[in-house]
Amino acid sequence: xIFPFLKTLFLSLRRGPATRRYPRVVRTPFPGTRGHLVxxxxxxxxxxxxxxxxxxxxxxxxxxxxHWTLDPYRCIVxxxxxxxxxxxxxxxxxxxxxxxxxxxxxx
Amino acid sequence: MLHNVTEVSAESLRDTIxxxxxxxxxxxxxxxxxGGATWELLYHFDRNYxxxxxxxxxxxxxxxxxxxxxxxxxxxxxxxxQDLFGVTFEGLTVNYERRFMLxxxxxxxxxxxxxxxxxxARAGEMRM
Amino acid sequence: MNNATTSTPRRTVIPFGPQHPVLPEPLHLRxxxxxxxxxxxxxxxxxxxxxxxxxxxxxxxQQNVFLLEHVCGICSFIHALAYCQGIEELMGVEVPARARYxxxxxSELNRLHSxxxxxxxxxxxxxxxxxxMQIWRARERVLDLEEQxxxxxxxxxxxxxGGVRRDLSxxxxxxxxRGLDELEREFDMFVPVVIKDATVKERLCGVGVxxxxxxxxxGAVGPVARASGIARDLRVTGYAAYGxxxxxxxxxxxxxxxxxxxxxxxxxxxxxxxxxxxxxxMPDSPIAVAVKGKPEGEVVMxxxxxxxxxxxxxxxxxxxxxxxxxxxxxxxxxxxxxxAILPGCELADVPVITLSIDxxxxxxxx
Ligand code: SF4
Ligand code: SF4
Numbered sequence: 001x002i003f004p005f006l007k008t009l010f011l012s013l014r015r016g017p018a019t020r021r022y023p024r025v026v027r028t029p030f031p032g033t034r035g036h037l038v039x040x041x042x043x044x045x046x047x048x049x050x051x052x053x054x055x056x057x058x059x060x061x062x063x064x065x066x067h068w069t070l071d072p073y074r075c076i077v078x079x080x081x082x083x084x085x086x087x088x089x090x091x092x093x094x095x096x097x098x099x100x101x102x103x104x105x106x107x
Numbered sequence: 108m109l110h111n112v113t114e115v116s117a118e119s120l121r122d123t124i125x126x127x128x129x130x131x132x133x134x135x136x137x138x139x140x141x142g143g144a145t146w147e148l149l150y151h152f153d154r155n156y157x158x159x160x161x162x163x164x165x166x167x168x169x170x171x172x173x174x175x176x177x178x179x180x181x182x183x184x185x186x187x188x189q190d191l192f193g194v195t196f197e198g199l200t201v202n203y204e205r206r207f208m209l210x211x212x213x214x215x216x217x218x219x220x221x222x223x224x225x226x227x228a229r230a231g232e233m234r235m
Numbered sequence: 236m237n238n239a240t241t242s243t244p245r246r247t248v249i250p251f252g253p254q255h256p257v258l259p260e261p262l263h264l265r266x267x268x269x270x271x272x273x274x275x276x277x278x279x280x281x282x283x284x285x286x287x288x289x290x291x292x293x294x295x296x297q298q299n300v301f302l303l304e305h306v307c308g309i310c311s312f313i314h315a316l317a318y319c320q321g322i323e324e325l326m327g328v329e330v331p332a333r334a335r336y337x338x339x340x341x342s343e344l345n346r347l348h349s350x351x352x353x354x355x356x357x358x359x360x361x362x363x364x365x366x367x368m369q370i371w372r373a374r375e376r377v378l379d380l381e382e383q384x385x386x387x388x389x390x391x392x393x394x395x396x397g398g399v400r401r402d403l404s405x406x407x408x409x410x411x412x413r414g415l416d417e418l419e420r421e422f423d424m425f426v427p428v429v430i431k432d433a434t435v436k437e438r439l440c441g442v443g444v445x446x447x448x449x450x451x452x453x454g455a456v457g458p459v460a461r462a463s464g465i466a467r468d469l470r471v472t473g474y475a476a477y478g479x480x481x482x483x484x485x486x487x488x489x490x491x492x493x494x495x496x497x498x499x500x501x502x503x504x505x506x507x508x509x510x511x512x513x514x515x516x517m518p519d520s521p522i523a524v525a526v527k528g529k530p531e532g533e534v535v536m537x538x539x540x541x542x543x544x545x546x547x548x549x550x551x552x553x554x555x556x557x558x559x560x561x562x563x564x565x566x567x568x569x570x571x572x573x574x575a576i577l578p579g580c581e582l583a584d585v586p587v588i589t590l591s592i593d594x595x596x597x598x599x600x601x
Pocket of ligand 2: 037053054055056057058059070074076077078079080081082
């Protein structure tokens with residue numbers, strides 16, 4: 001039992017720790033990660049399709065006044081709204097939101 | 108679609124299920140569906156990857172015979188149905204008195220569909 | 236002096252859980268002890284009942300895919316898969332071949348990370364911290380693969396009715412295959428420790444024996460049943476692309492904690508094999524078909540999760556919302572088996588035995 005672990009030990013010494021010193025070192029997400037939702041407000045026509053389809057009820061869209069609001073605490077970052085938006089106005093950014101209380105959004 | 112469904116009455120439920128036990132049927136679970144005025148109970152069985160079901164319809168408020176004396180593993184799911192729907196099982200080997208799946212302060216029979224039915228289920232339970 | 240009185244030890248009742256250092260799941264067991272021996276165990280759940288089945292009657296059948304994925308924080312994809320397959324059967328949807336292969340890929344990644352999570356927790360339960368770290372480092376690689384391919388570590392959200400929502404490029408397939416090779420090297424380093432080490436064996440061999448007959452009668456599923464010699468693996472029925480890939484259930488016959496560990500360890504390698512096969516032979520086709528109309532009728536769909544068989548009963552009435560969604564998760568089926576093997580064991584073995592069925596209480600309660 002000692003021997004297989006010796007090999008692991010040497011490998012670990014060579015490779016260094018598997019963890020990072022968060023928050024000083026932040027892990028870069030993979031491209032295509034669903035981190036958080038953004039709306040290119042210029043393209044949005046406030047049709048409300050995204051709000052009706054959202055499984056978590058995280059979106060509220062009103063036509064007059066033209067408002068699109070996301071409740072980040074409700075959003076489960078599923079990306080369904082991105083799929084159904086007729087104007088392709090929504091997209092997912094790979095960075096996750098920062099913990100609440102901190103500055104929101106890195107991307 | 109569901110195949111191999113046997114419809115039985117509440118009286119013959121225990122006999123039907125007791126006949127299945129020695130034939131190597133595995134009890135998968137019990138599903139309760141709120142059918143308005145009735146409870147629809149579906150007992151799911153498996154043998155060699157083949158599903159079969161036993162369906163019982165009982166009027167709400169009636170007592171359903173428990174099969175936990177035949178399939179010991181059914182006791183947990185019957186307690187769950189008792190909690191979530193307010194169906195009463197008679198002859199449960201382990202009875203949690205409606206506090207298996209739900210906390211003490213949780214509402215009773217939350218899965219019952221209409222508020223009217225919910226009230227009826229509550230009334231049924233008061234009587235007991 | 237009087238044997239009759241000294242031979243009936245006093246009974247003690249010990250509450251085990253819901254907060255317990257080795258069990259991150261809120262499972263409460265009421266243990267009746269005689270000395271150090273358990274004579275009776277009674278479970279109490281209900282600490283995290285979330286009413287997902289109820290909510291599923293309110294959301295429409297498309298939204299339910301995302302909701303039901305949240306039944307379990309480990310085998311999320313497989314829950315969505317079971318649900319989607321059920322709806323597809325109701326609506327007569329033919330899923331394209333590539334989507335079926337991709338479903339296997341994500342299912343097996345889920346299985347890999349679930350088994351690694353469990354192995355790590357097991358090592359932690361008997362106090363082998365460094366092994367726990369090694370195993371979880373390997374698990375992190377699987378999570379990375381999931382993020383690379385699906386865009387999230389746990390809630391993959393890639394399954395949809397009629398197919399999958401993401402495709403893999405040839406480059407990504409290569410990345411995953413390379414990742415799997417690395418993973419296998421890591422497995423080869425810690426697996427001998429798990430299965431050969433004397434202290435590990437001491438804690439697992441002969442502990443918590445579930446006989447084949449008990450497993451059958453109590454309706455055990457998954458690795459718990461397979462470790463007692465029952466060849467029950469729903470993947471044999473050939474859903475998704477498992478029919479083309481071929482699955483032979485992993486079986487052990489001893490029925491003790493060690494056998495359950497061996498089954499899961501061997502399934503790690505089985506998953507690697509299935510993943511490689513699926514990735515190499517993935518056919519070219521669209522990844523989803525458009526679904527029109529509303530589901531109607533009743534269906535029961537079963538698939539194999541890391542913990543065993545999950546059953547979905549769906550009842551639809553031709554509207555956008557379903558009349559009833561019922562989920563029977565594998566841990567619910569394995570709880571009676573756990574209660575059968577606990578009596579007669581030592582109190583010190585309770586955590587390991589409880590862990591050996593791989594309990595997932597949050598999905599048990601839904
Ligand atoms: S669906 Fe698209 S266009 Fe319509 S309100 Fe939502 S973001 Fe705007
Ligand atoms: S990502 Fe999902 S949960 Fe979040 S707003 Fe879009 S649809 Fe709603």
